[in-house]
Amino acid sequence: MIKDKDSITGSFHFVYIVTLIVGTIIQFSDESEFAVDMSNMNLTHVPGDLPPKTKILDMSQNNISELHLSDMSYLSGLKILRISHNRIWWLDFSIFKFNQDLEYLDLSYNQLRNMSCHLIRSLKHLDLSFNDFHVLPMCKEFGNLTQLQFLGLSATKLRQLDLLPIAHLHLSYILLDLQGYYAKESEKRSLQILDTKTLHLVFHPNQLFSVQANMLVNNLGCLQLTNIKLNNDNCQVLIQFLSELTRGPTLLNFTLQHVKTTWKCLVRIFNFLWPKPVQYLNIYNLTIVESIDKEYIHYPKTALKALKIEHVKNEVFLFSQTALYTIFSEMNIMMLTISDTPFIHMLCPPSSNTFKFLNFTQNVFTDSVFQSCSHLVRLETLILRKNKLKDLYKVGLMTKHMTSLEILDVSVNSLEYDKYDGNCTWVGSIVLLNLSSNILTDSVFRCLPPKVKVLDLHNNRIRSIPKPIMKLEDLQELNVASNSLAHFPDCGTFNRLSVLIIDSNSISNPSADFLQSCHNIRSISAGNNPFQCTCELREFVQSLGQVASKVVEGWPDSYKCDYPENYKGTLLKDFHVSQLSCNTTLLLVTIGVAVLVFTVTVTALCIYFDLPWYLRMVFQWTQTRRRARNTPLEELQRTIQFHAFISYSGHDSAWVKNELVPCLEKEELRICLHERNFIPGKSIVENIINCIEKSYKSIFVLSPNFVQSEWCHYELYFAHHNLFHEGSNNLILILLEPIPQNCIPSKYHKLRALMTQRTYLEWPKEKSKHGLFWANIRAAFNMKLTLIAENNAEAS
Numbered sequence: 161m162i163k164d165k166d167s168i169t170g171s172f173h174f175v176y177i178v179t180l181i182v183g184t185i186i187q188f189s190d191e192s193e194f195a196v197d198m199s200n201m202n203l204t205h206v207p208g209d210l211p212p213k214t215k216i217l218d219m220s221q222n223n224i225s226e227l228h229l230s231d232m233s234y235l236s237g238l239k240i241l242r243i244s245h246n247r248i249w250w251l252d253f254s255i256f257k258f259n260q261d262l263e264y265l266d267l268s269y270n271q272l273r274n275m276s277c278h279l280i281r282s283l284k285h286l287d288l289s290f291n292d293f294h295v296l297p298m299c300k301e302f303g304n305l306t307q308l309q310f311l312g313l314s315a316t317k318l319r320q321l322d323l324l325p326i327a328h329l330h331l332s333y334i335l336l337d338l339q340g341y342y343a344k345e346s347e348k349r350s351l352q353i354l355d356t357k358t359l360h361l362v363f364h365p366n367q368l369f370s371v372q373a374n375m376l377v378n379n380l381g382c383l384q385l386t387n388i389k390l391n392n393d394n395c396q397v398l399i400q401f402l403s404e405l406t407r408g409p410t411l412l413n414f415t416l417q418h419v420k421t422t423w424k425c426l427v428r429i430f431n432f433l434w435p436k437p438v439q440y441l442n443i444y445n446l447t448i449v450e451s452i453d454k455e456y457i458h459y460p461k462t463a464l465k466a467l468k469i470e471h472v473k474n475e476v477f478l479f480s481q482t483a484l485y486t487i488f489s490e491m492n493i494m495m496l497t498i499s500d501t502p503f504i505h506m507l508c509p510p511s512s513n514t515f516k517f518l519n520f521t522q523n524v525f526t527d528s529v530f531q532s533c534s535h536l537v538r539l540e541t542l543i544l545r546k547n548k549l550k551d552l553y554k555v556g557l558m559t560k561h562m563t564s565l566e567i568l569d570v571s572v573n574s575l576e577y578d579k580y581d582g583n584c585t586w587v588g589s590i591v592l593l594n595l596s597s598n599i600l601t602d603s604v605f606r607c608l609p610p611k612v613k614v615l616d617l618h619n620n621r622i623r624s625i626p627k628p629i630m631k632l633e634d635l636q637e638l639n640v641a642s643n644s645l646a647h648f649p650d651c652g653t654f655n656r657l658s659v660l661i662i663d664s665n666s667i668s669n670p671s672a673d674f675l676q677s678c679h680n681i682r683s684i685s686a687g688n689n690p691f692q693c694t695c696e697l698r699e700f701v702q703s704l705g706q707v708a709s710k711v712v713e714g715w716p717d718s719y720k721c722d723y724p725e726n727y728k729g730t731l732l733k734d735f736h737v738s739q740l741s742c743n744t745t746l747l748l749v750t751i752g753v754a755v756l757v758f759t760v761t762v763t764a765l766c767i768y769f770d771l772p773w774y775l776r777m778v779f780q781w782t783q784t785r786r787r788a789r790n791t792p793l794e795e796l797q798r799t800i801q802f803h804a805f806i807s808y809s810g811h812d813s814a815w816v817k818n819e820l821v822p823c824l825e826k827e828e829l830r831i832c833l834h835e836r837n838f839i840p841g842k843s844i845v846e847n848i849i850n851c852i853e854k855s856y857k858s859i860f861v862l863s864p865n866f867v868q869s870e871w872c873h874y875e876l877y878f879a880h881h882n883l884f885h886e887g888s889n890n891l892i893l894i895l896l897e898p899i900p901q902n903c904i905p906s907k908y909h910k911l912r913a914l915m916t917q918r919t920y921l922e923w924p925k926e927k928s929k930h931g932l933f934w935a936n937i938r939a940a941f942n943m944k945l946t947l948i949a950e951n952n953a954e955a956s
């Protein structure tokens with residue numbers, strides 16, 4: 161295994177280097193199969209540095225004149241050698257004695273006149289045609305080439321026993337080049353080839369046909385003659401030549417290439433071939449010369465099934481068209497092809513005849529062809545592609561009597577259907593109609609054969625598919641590619657439709673309905689349309705995506721956005737827009753729901769969790785912290801004995817003693833309580849004022865009781881002292897119980913003012929809120945102050 165791998169890598173390197181040096185090397189899948197292409201490189205001799213592993217060597221089209229043993233001996237694996245179109249004039253076959261695998265040797269188009277005969281037995285293909293041999297280069301060693309299938313030879317003379325050495329071989333193909341053939345007028349030779357499936361004879365391209373030889377061939381199935389030049393005088397020479405060759409019952413195919421003949425001679429050849437066993441007759445590149453006159457022919461019973469004539473040149477300018485076309489229209493064969501000719505017409509056969517297949521591609525036929533022709537009753541296929549037909553109505557009319565017609569191809573003409581409003585006439589049997597590459601518009605749907613199954617309308621000028629008056633119930637395949645359609649067709653009209661081809665139209669916003677309504681669709685091809693990648697397309701892409709792999713041809717590569725600019729070129733497969741951005745109602749509903757949810761949440765928070773209370777408390781807490789930070793120190797230089805003075809009503813004393821005082825004293829704050837710290841003998845107001853002035857902060861516990869019983873002591877004092885001006889942070893108001901506005905007597909101006917400012921702390925009923933409440937109280941006394949205040953107290 162490892163060794164194999166090494167040799168693979170080795171050969172890759174080798175390929176690379178050799179490519180640089182000598183030209184192109186093709187490596188085959190089997191790593192040892194080397195092909196070296198050195199054709200057309202002006203070589204005068206075989207290069208000595210070819211890769212020794214070379215199996216296929218192409219040195220055709222060079223100037224090599226000699227081959228030597230040393231050129232080939234090291235290429236022991238050589239299988240195929242092409243060295244045609246060089247100048248080799250002498251060859252000793254023993255130079256190949258070390259190429260024991262050589263199977264294919266092409267030496268055609270050289271200047272060989274002579275050769276030695278040490279042939280390699282492995283040869284299967286040996287081509288010595290188009291050389292300068294005088295007589296057939298045949299030696300008895302050819303008889304040993306038991307593998308031989310193809311043999312190409314050339315000669316200027318044919319002698320009776322020339323081919324004797326290969327008489328016992330069963331060949332597939334003999335190519336005999338007789339371009340240089342010449343013979344004295346009187347000489348007539350017999351030549352035995354005996355056994356080949358195909359015989360291809362090539363004559364001189366410009367000389368009148370003059371080969372007089374009797375060739376006897378066994379098992380000949382296919383005869384091919386190239387370069388036949390005939391006039392009325394030597395026509396008989398060809399017929400003579402063919403009489404022996406066409407005798408065998410096996411000859412089914414006969415092909416003539418590059419034939420230049422008079423019309424009269426061509427008709428004689430038909431006459432001669434008709435009773436022969438030939439079934440398929442092909443004539444390619446036919447030139448008609450001299451004149452075309454009326455020829456009388458009565459076609460005998462024939463084995464001929466098909467005549468094909470392609471590429472005709474007519475060098476006769478004045479002649480009777482009827483004389484020409486009668487010969488073809490009266491033929492009693494099944495298949496006739498006449499294509500690429502200057503013929504302008506074809507006649508209706510005189511009586512019901514045998515044509516089943518007529519192919520008249522690429523002529524210049526007009527609408528008048530086969531009009532009112534009632535004798536083509538067996539015709540099944542009629543091809544009139546690439547002619548000069550103009551009127552669809554007349555094409556329909558033409559088919560009227562062709563009661564077996566199933567396939568009609570009138571593509572690549574100039575067909576229109578606009579002039580008539582009346583009903584079109586079509587034979588009902590048509591199942592395939594090819595109307596592609598014409599100039600038909602929407603109106604074509606008013607003029608179609610009713611039972612058509614396959615309809616090709618691609619490359620016309622259809623803008624929309626109207627609902628036809630008559631439904632095409634049987635239509636299975638519709639090709640409307642390369643038109644100007646903006647929409648898919650309606651499947652209600654074609655309910656059997658299974659194949660739709662609608663590429664390269666103007667469909668920008670296809671609707672998804674189509675795919676849903678066409679139940680029988682097996683294949684859709686809709687690529688190369690200018691799709692608008694917007695919301696409307698979304699549904700279509702989705703429905704397409706579901707069936708894409710099975711049904712949609714060319715998906716995804718041919719389906720691209722054309723608009724908007726920023727999506728241009730994007731594959732539909734990759735085009736995504738969200739459901740939300742496409743659906744306005746959905747968008748509005750979503751926004752509405754979001755707003756509603758938000759509102760409900762906020763309301764719920766307010767109702768169940770007293771959000772406003774929290775907000776107020778937090779706001780006050782932050783305010784207090786900020787103020788505490790900004791308080792200048794000298795303000796504290798005043799003689800302060802207490803951190804806080806607490807004033808409250810006797811009714812609230814339980815709360816003060818159990819909740820407020822313990823909490824403050826836990827923070828090591830010194831508190832002035834009027835019943836604890838009051839100096840006897842002084843009036844209440846004096847005591848209060850004394851307390852307030854010795855305290856850093858004053859805390860008032862507000863409740864309806866407090867307002868009623870205690871506040872009277874303060875109202876006057878506050879009115880005269882600026883100590884508690886608005887916004888002062890020395891005053892802390894705690895609202896223990898709500899005080900309705902109307903409970904505050906109107907004389908308490910100061911209290912009313914303070915209450916409206918809402919700078920008090922509310923005592924919350926819920927236990928969970930107490931933490932925040934105390935945090936607010938604590939924030940009013942910061943630690944820094946505590947230290948200074950204590951120091952002051954110690955010092956005093």
Ligand SMILES: *[C@@H]1O[C@H](CO)[C@@H](O)[C@H](O)[C@H]1NC(C)=O
Nearest residue numbers: 545569571572594596614616
């Ligand atoms: C119709 O004719 C065009 C051109 O002549 C050919 O390419 C096409 O395949 C034909 N369509 C059918 C359905 O045979």
